[in-house]
Amino acid sequence: MDIYTLTLTPARTRFAPSPTGHLHLGGARTALYAYLLAKQTGGKFILRIEDTDVKRTVPGAEQEIMDGLRWLGLEYDEGPDVGGPCGPYRQTERRDLYNVHASRLVQSGHAYPCFCTPERLTQMREAQQARKEAPRYDGLCRKLTPEDAAKRIAAGERHVIRFKMPHEGATVARDHIRGDISVENKNFDDAVVLKSDGLPTYHLAAMVDDHEMQITHVLRSSEWLGTFPLHVNIVRAFGWDEPIWAHLSVFLKPSGKGKMSKREAAEAIKDGHSIFVKDLLELGFTPEGVNNWCGLMGWGVPEDDVMNMDQMIQRFSIDSLTPSPAAINFAKLDHFNGTHIRLLPTADLVARIKPFFTRAGLSASDEMLTQIVPLLRERMVTLDDALELAGFFFRESVSPNAQDLIAKGLDAPRSAEIARRVYQILVGQPALSQASAEPALRAYVEESGLNVNQVFGILRVAVTGQKISPPLFESMEIIGREKILARLDAAVNALSKIV
RNA sequence: GCCCCCAUCGUCUAGAGGCCCAGGACGCGGCCCUUUCAAGGCCAAAACCGGAGUUCGAAUCUCCGUGGGGGCACCA
Numbered sequence: 001m002d003i004y005t006l007t008l009t010p011a012r013t014r015f016a017p018s019p020t021g022h023l024h025l026g027g028a029r030t031a032l033y034a035y036l037l038a039k040q041t042g043g044k045f046i047l048r049i050e051d052t053d054v055k056r057t058v059p060g061a062e063q064e065i066m067d068g069l070r071w072l073g074l075e076y077d078e079g080p081d082v083g084g085p086c087g088p089y090r091q092t093e094r095r096d097l098y099n100v101h102a103s104r105l106v107q108s109g110h111a112y113p114c115f116c117t118p119e120r121l122t123q124m125r126e127a128q129q130a131r132k133e134a135p136r137y138d139g140l141c142r143k144l145t146p147e148d149a150a151k152r153i154a155a156g157e158r159h160v161i162r163f164k165m166p167h168e169g170a171t172v173a174r175d176h177i178r179g180d181i182s183v184e185n186k187n188f189d190d191a192v193v194l195k196s197d198g199l200p201t202y203h204l205a206a207m208v209d210d211h212e213m214q215i216t217h218v219l220r221s222s223e224w225l226g227t228f229p230l231h232v233n234i235v236r237a238f239g240w241d242e243p244i245w246a247h248l249s250v251f252l253k254p255s256g257k258g259k260m261s262k263r264e265a266a267e268a269i270k271d272g273h274s275i276f277v278k279d280l281l282e283l284g285f286t287p288e289g290v291n292n293w294c295g296l297m298g299w300g301v302p303e304d305d306v307m308n309m310d311q312m313i314q315r316f317s318i319d320s321l322t323p324s325p326a327a328i329n330f331a332k333l334d335h336f337n338g339t340h341i342r343l344l345p346t347a348d349l350v351a352r353i354k355p356f357f358t359r360a361g362l363s364a365s366d367e368m369l370t371q372i373v374p375l376l377r378e379r380m381v382t383l384d385d386a387l388e389l390a391g392f393f394f395r396e397s398v399s400p401n402a403q404d405l406i407a408k409g410l411d412a413p414r415s416a417e418i419a420r421r422v423y424q425i426l427v428g429q430p431a432l433s434q435a436s437a438e439p440a441l442r443a444y445v446e447e448s449g450l451n452v453n454q455v456f457g458i459l460r461v462a463v464t465g466q467k468i469s470p471p472l473f474e475s476m477e478i479i480g481r482e483k484i485l486a487r488l489d490a491a492v493n494a495l496s497k498i499v
Numbered sequence: 500g501c502c503c504c505c506a507u508c509g510u511c512u513a514g515a516g517g518c519c520c521a522g523g524a525c526g527c528g529g530c531c532c533u534u535u536c537a538a539g540g541c542c543a544a545a546a547c548c549g550g551a552g553u554u555c556g557a558a559u560c561u562c563c564g565u566g567g568g569g570g571c572a573c574c575a
Contacts, residue, residue, distance in 0.1 A: 226570035378538035
């Protein structure tokens with residue numbers, strides 16, 4: 001089989017989060033890569049919920065994950081709410097399957113029941129740490145005869161199933177990003193694969209499911225690198241073929257010193273950013289921007305790094321994934337978000353900013369927004385910028401800061417005088433179009449000896465209520481003559497009251 | 500303490516022995532455009548962690564050091 005054929009073999013990939021919290025950037029990127037690989041090869045992208053730790057499961061988390069994936073455009077082909085040929089896709093609904101497999105491991109001599117109590121294990125670990133030894137299961141129950149074990153199980157004694165790690169030799173596991181990883185087996189202990197509540201741990205559940213669901217490429221966080229050899233041993237104990245494994249580097253906080261912490265996450269929010277997908281949506285980020293940005297962290301694209309989903313699908317390759325941790329750079333997210341906003345067709349952008357006006361209690365019609373969007377587009381970094389930039393279009397009146405109405409280098413009375421003059425000029429214009437208003441005002445600027453910034457500045461603040469606004473004359477044409485004159489009149493009044 | 504992984508501009512990265520006195524992107528600085536703010540265009544500054552090897556030749560290969568990250572649960 002040549003390389004070309006290989007890359008076209010449909011991949012089955014999966015995103016397998018546990019529903020214990022918010023969907024975050026790391027998860028989003030893992031899902032993105034898995035999605036890209038599946039789509040590129042004409043394969044399937046699967047969502048599997050790893051909820052075997054019942055105590056840690058958070059209500060609503062699963063829904064948030066599904067909503068988040070859909071918002072990002074990472075539509076899964078198989079999953080809890082869409083079904084599929086390998087379901088169910090929630091691990092708690094597959095417990096019988098894990099029991100069967102755990103038994104198989106015991107029968108084949110690859111695993112054994114362990115009756116050690118949590119108390120004993122804690123004591124053991126504490127003693128080991130006191131002796132500066134690595135905390136590790138001492139293998140007490142590994143020595144039990146199958147007969148003894150069977151008797152205790154029959155007696156109803158509470159127990160777990162542990163995987164029997166080889167004591168001798170080394171395990172060589174191949175990570176697609178890093179190459180062969182070799183670890184001495186003596187560094188491992190016998191991990192629990194089935195808990196006393198009858199549910200599996202990750203080590204068993206993930207291996208069984210990846211096999212049963214015929215996953216071809218396992219893309220997961222590099223946090224799993226430590227237990228990677230264990231997983232490989234489990235897969236081999238079953239006699240299964242291994243998938244291609246790729247351990248994705250972790251995201252570091254912006255400083256590059258350590259993983260994102262709660263504290264850092266809070267800092268980011270204050271700054272209008274977040275590591276949580278649900279926040280990103282509310283903060284006005286676009287799926288296009290987020291995907292492009294986080295996809296680029298850990299993936300070495302030679303050039304042309306502004307990409308939409310189709311382009312990412314075409315260009316993605318697990319061969320160009322990078323092994324080193326990446327520090328999050330929110331400034332770059334801003335850049336990509338702004339870039340993708342500018343790439344959006346007007347109707348699309350209108351639809352996306354509308355909710356932000358609605359939420360602010362402003363009724364913005366599609367017609368109006370369609371006119372305004374071209375003025376806004378290149379000034380937006382996030383979608384909610386539209387509200388800040390263009391709220392004045394939809395308000396009955398504006399209330400500028402009186403001081404802002406005073407032109408640079410002039411005083412209030414002089415500014416009021418200018419505003420009055422501008423009013424007169426505009427009143428004289430039957431239709432307040434850009435074509436008529438602008439030349440008239442420029443002529444005034446010329447004859448008055450003032451500069452454009454002074455005159456247009458007063459007008460801008462009077463009409464928009466803001467020092468920074470979209471292009472003035474285009475905006476005025478949309479606002480309409482009546483409102484403009486009223487606002488200008490109000491500005492003259494405000495200016496006159498300043499002593 | 501033990502184990503594993505990583506190491507190119509501030510950040511994300513290109514680079515798979517000569518194409519590299521190291522390329523792109525973000526950010527930063529400057530200039531142009533300009534009614535504000537942006538966007539856009541142009542220009543600039545900015546890096547191969549250190550030390551030994553291997554080689555005619557190393558950012559690229561090997562070893563050591565250092566630094567950083569991750570892991571060592573009946574959590575994932």
